[in-house]
Amino acid sequence: MSELHTHTIGSVSGKPERAADDRPSADTSAITASAVTTPATTSAAAATIQSAIEQFPEHKARTLRFTCGAPRSATVIGDGSRALFLRSDDPEDSVTSLWLSTFDTTAGTHEEILLADPRELLPNADAEEVPAAERARRERAREGGQGIVSYSVDAAGDRVVFTINGQLFLTQIDDDGCGARTRQLAVDALSATPDADDTPHIDDAHAHHTCADEDDAFDIVDDTDPNDLLPVLNPRISPDGRHVLYTTGEHLVMVDIADWPQSNESNESGAPNTPDSPNAITPLHDGIRAIWGVHNGPDHAEHTWSIGLAEFAAGEEMNRYDGFWWSPDSNAVIFETFDSSAEPTWYISDPTNPDRNATSRRYPQALTRNADVFLTLVDLEFDGHGQYSGMDARRIAWDRKAYEYLAVVRWTAEHRPLLLVQNRLQNHDQVLQVEHNGTTTVLEEHTNPQWLDLIAGTPAFTPDGRLVCAFNDMDTDTNRLTVDGKAFTPAGWQVRTVLDVGDTDVLAAAQRTPDNPQATDVPDAWADQADEHDARSFDVVRFGYDGSITPVTMSPGVWTASRTGRGIVVSGRDMDHAKSQMVHLFALDADGNPTTANRFPALDNHLRADIANHAQTPGFTPNTRFVRLGEHRLYTAITRPSIDSPYAGAQRLPVLLKPYGGPGHQEVTLSQAAYWDAQWWADQGFLVVTADGRGTTGRGPRWDREIFHDMKQVTLADQVEAVRALQEAAPEADTDRVAMIGWSYGGFLSALAVLDAPDTVQAACAGAPPTDWTLYDTHYTERYLGLDPETYRANSIIEDAPNLTRPLMLIHGFADDNVSIANSLRLSQALMAAGKPHTFLPLTGITHMTNDPTVARNLLILQRDFLIQALGMTPRA
Numbered sequence: 001m002s003e004l005h006t007h008t009i010g011s012v013s014g015k016p017e018r019a020a021d022d023r024p025s026a027d028t029s030a031i032t033a034s035a036v037t038t039p040a041t042t043s044a045a046a047a048t049i050q051s052a053i054e055q056f057p058e059h060k061a062r063t064l065r066f067t068c069g070a071p072r073s074a075t076v077i078g079d080g081s082r083a084l085f086l087r088s089d090d091p092e093d094s095v096t097s098l099w100l101s102t103f104d105t106t107a108g109t110h111e112e113i114l115l116a117d118p119r120e121l122l123p124n125a126d127a128e129e130v131p132a133a134e135r136a137r138r139e140r141a142r143e144g145g146q147g148i149v150s151y152s153v154d155a156a157g158d159r160v161v162f163t164i165n166g167q168l169f170l171t172q173i174d175d176d177g178c179g180a181r182t183r184q185l186a187v188d189a190l191s192a193t194p195d196a197d198d199t200p201h202i203d204d205a206h207a208h209h210t211c212a213d214e215d216d217a218f219d220i221v222d223d224t225d226p227n228d229l230l231p232v233l234n235p236r237i238s239p240d241g242r243h244v245l246y247t248t249g250e251h252l253v254m255v256d257i258a259d260w261p262q263s264n265e266s267n268e269s270g271a272p273n274t275p276d277s278p279n280a281i282t283p284l285h286d287g288i289r290a291i292w293g294v295h296n297g298p299d300h301a302e303h304t305w306s307i308g309l310a311e312f313a314a315g316e317e318m319n320r321y322d323g324f325w326w327s328p329d330s331n332a333v334i335f336e337t338f339d340s341s342a343e344p345t346w347y348i349s350d351p352t353n354p355d356r357n358a359t360s361r362r363y364p365q366a367l368t369r370n371a372d373v374f375l376t377l378v379d380l381e382f383d384g385h386g387q388y389s390g391m392d393a394r395r396i397a398w399d400r401k402a403y404e405y406l407a408v409v410r411w412t413a414e415h416r417p418l419l420l421v422q423n424r425l426q427n428h429d430q431v432l433q434v435e436h437n438g439t440t441t442v443l444e445e446h447t448n449p450q451w452l453d454l455i456a457g458t459p460a461f462t463p464d465g466r467l468v469c470a471f472n473d474m475d476t477d478t479n480r481l482t483v484d485g486k487a488f489t490p491a492g493w494q495v496r497t498v499l500d501v502g503d504t505d506v507l508a509a510a511q512r513t514p515d516n517p518q519a520t521d522v523p524d525a526w527a528d529q530a531d532e533h534d535a536r537s538f539d540v541v542r543f544g545y546d547g548s549i550t551p552v553t554m555s556p557g558v559w560t561a562s563r564t565g566r567g568i569v570v571s572g573r574d575m576d577h578a579k580s581q582m583v584h585l586f587a588l589d590a591d592g593n594p595t596t597a598n599r600f601p602a603l604d605n606h607l608r609a610d611i612a613n614h615a616q617t618p619g620f621t622p623n624t625r626f627v628r629l630g631e632h633r634l635y636t637a638i639t640r641p642s643i644d645s646p647y648a649g650a651q652r653l654p655v656l657l658k659p660y661g662g663p664g665h666q667e668v669t670l671s672q673a674a675y676w677d678a679q680w681w682a683d684q685g686f687l688v689v690t691a692d693g694r695g696t697t698g699r700g701p702r703w704d705r706e707i708f709h710d711m712k713q714v715t716l717a718d719q720v721e722a723v724r725a726l727q728e729a730a731p732e733a734d735t736d737r738v739a740m741i742g743w744s745y746g747g748f749l750s751a752l753a754v755l756d757a758p759d760t761v762q763a764a765c766a767g768a769p770p771t772d773w774t775l776y777d778t779h780y781t782e783r784y785l786g787l788d789p790e791t792y793r794a795n796s797i798i799e800d801a802p803n804l805t806r807p808l809m810l811i812h813g814f815a816d817d818n819v820s821i822a823n824s825l826r827l828s829q830a831l832m833a834a835g836k837p838h839t840f841l842p843l844t845g846i847t848h849m850t851n852d853p854t855v856a857r858n859l860l861i862l863q864r865d866f867l868i869q870a871l872g873m874t875p876r877a
Helices: 043-062 132-141 312-317 524-529 672-682 700-706 711-729 743-755 778-785 790-794 798-803 822-833 853-871
Strands: 073-078 082-087 096-105 109-118 157-165 167-173 181-183 219-220 233-237 243-247 251-256 287-294 306-307 324-326 332-339 343-350 358-362 372-382 388-395 405-409 418-422 428-434 440-446 466-474 478-483 491-499 504-514 538-543 549-551 557-564 567-574 582-586 606-610 626-630 634-639 653-657 687-692 734-742 763-767 808-813 839-843
Touching: 043 853, 073 418, 073 557, 073 582, 096 582, 109 157, 109 167, 109 181, 109 358, 109 822, 132 233, 157 233, 167 243, 233 324, 243 324, 243 567, 287 332, 287 388, 312 549, 312 778, 324 466, 332 405, 372 405, 388 582, 405 428, 440 634, 466 491, 491 538, 491 557, 504 557, 538 557, 567 672, 582 743, 626 672, 626 711, 634 672, 634 711, 653 711, 653 763, 672 687, 672 798, 672 853, 687 711, 711 743, 711 790, 734 853, 743 763, 743 798, 763 853, 798 822, 808 822, 808 853, 822 839, 839 853
Parallel strands: 478 491, 653 687, 653 734, 734 763, 763 808, 808 839
Antiparallel strands: 073 082, 082 096, 096 109, 157 167, 167 181, 219 287, 233 243, 243 251, 251 287, 306 332, 324 332, 332 372, 343 358, 372 388, 405 418, 418 428, 428 440, 466 478, 491 504, 504 538, 538 549, 557 567, 567 582, 582 606, 626 634, 634 687
16 A cells, blocks of 8 residues: 555544544554564553453454454455445444445545345344355355355355255345345245245256266256255356355356345335345345256265365365356356265264264365366346346366366356366376356366475466466565566565456555565565564555556565455454454545546555454464574564563563464564464464564475475474574573474474474374374375375374374374364374374364363363473463
């Protein structure tokens, strides 16, 4: 965002006035000299801060990590003067509603408008019964909220669809943007308990196709059974706003949206419309029918065929959660079907209820088979009333044997669909264009000796038809973008996500790596904060195809954005603010009028509004400093006890290592929220150290690939290096008393540390650790370890169990469908066989996310007490 705010909105609700240029704003803040310190306090304030520290586990659990009440999931719509977003009502409310941020561009005013409130639409919105497939999708997406947790909007930005408690809803935004009407779609057919005399309005139209080699496991549905219509999963509205497509997992279902009566008319049920109510439910008779299904009959008893869903590996590792895609003109659809029968069958049980059967599922276990994935291209037919009447389908063909991963499907206006497919080792990919007959044309191919990164938002066509792709440029040690095969983003700028592709530029989230000898100079706009815009900062930047760099975010932090027309919404966090920020901007011309530019121009003349954030804050500011440690100059965050803590100024403090450590992720970022946990631990009497070692992102593809085939040794060596270099940066560090905690890969690293580096790390708590990499999934694990079983044995920690001489606590949820509890059980079994005492906390009903508030709170306290005893510390009263 720009430093210039010629037209700034002074409030985010009501009818605010334009404010003067000197209004402070989030995007002009900066942190000083790589440090954030706790403010000076009075005795009373000190007591308040210490009270907040003590209550932190409870507050963190009740507020879903302080995210309840914060705006999220913003999408700019229309000409950019409007944006949708989700937000719950208060700091402990997990039920999110749909909201609209809207500018009156003539008056220069702004409003936030509630479009749909789940509690007004359904009486049981607080007690969701989420279908199993939707729970799995939320687990893959790390979604912990309730209510409206995702939505789909049409191309005009007028109609939005979503589900609440398994029911399908449509919101129609008023033309003036000042309100909306919401109703349940296909209410009769999708009602769980319809009246006895209700007859669902189900369209019995037949379909035809020309897919000569169609597998008999899935086919067109000629007659719809009402039982085929539920559950409602992943609904997507057509770009023209006339239809909704969703999947039940076994059927694709088409809903033809009935025309909404005028506000002064009664609807077909006889009930009057009440457009003045933002959540008026107006039942109408929408057409609905299942149009395609998979057969999981006697020969497919395990339900291994699915339709319209993303397979596990896509959702967990590729960040692809969709399984069907509308064409821009709403006249065609691409949908996925997959058969998971080749994958091993795994079972998740609830030992606290031995009378219940274990739940079986297919899991893409490393070194075994993946699901077989297919795509079908369908031309849709509609009658004169806009009702679905049939289809013409053909299978999309590519070399599925050589490229078994479907990573990306993208279909944008005026262009043919794009696919990105990868081979099993992910070191070779193809960008494919889907032709009308279902064949594919190779547009680009890429290779890398280790692996190719997936960059969200790529590949993509520019509006004028050029192809933008990701490029792991090993020569310049930079993750770059290309347009028609030519790199245009500069060396030393690591592109992480493509947010929007225009005719003149690409909007992206990127990290600058100033250590790169080929890096360009810092932009003038960042001159005062040049040292902060590095691998710790995810900046939103406009990269011109001419090589230009235009920063959008000014404050170093962790940012993302949504852009369309003349509007942009920037969201994220920095070190100066406890709450996340969401800012809506709309561009004006030199005279203060909406500009006619067809893409978003420089942000030096715009309307601006900060979206309200109702989230709770922890009540303290992390006392965190950033340093570079060791010969690898590891980015490191050191969090000390707050200045009002009993441990403030201690000459010796035991060290708590709190890494993630695994490939493809960073912990050391310029986000205050990233260090709230660390501050709580520091005020328990620790010096908390988080060091990002080799394999973590942000420093270029060579750094990422240092762990190739050797995750175990390299990631542990970097944590040991950080400890050995620590006293120079923190003389109070007692490196004879070091503990480590972590979850997932961090749990693996914690257990590894006490097994293989007991002289450095004297105690550890390992949460959900992947102890045996043959028990993790294909796409993640094989990318780094390949296909040689000996590499997996070398990177496992099971055989290291006899080495244990230090206290170790294992923590794992029985319901974890990502990192199976078998990992911890196998390590525990090996430790028992070796006669090595250890502590094991099995968590019933807990998945990889640990969303239960009581469990989340108590886990912090139990780990603290375990480590205090293990290191011989004196517990606080």
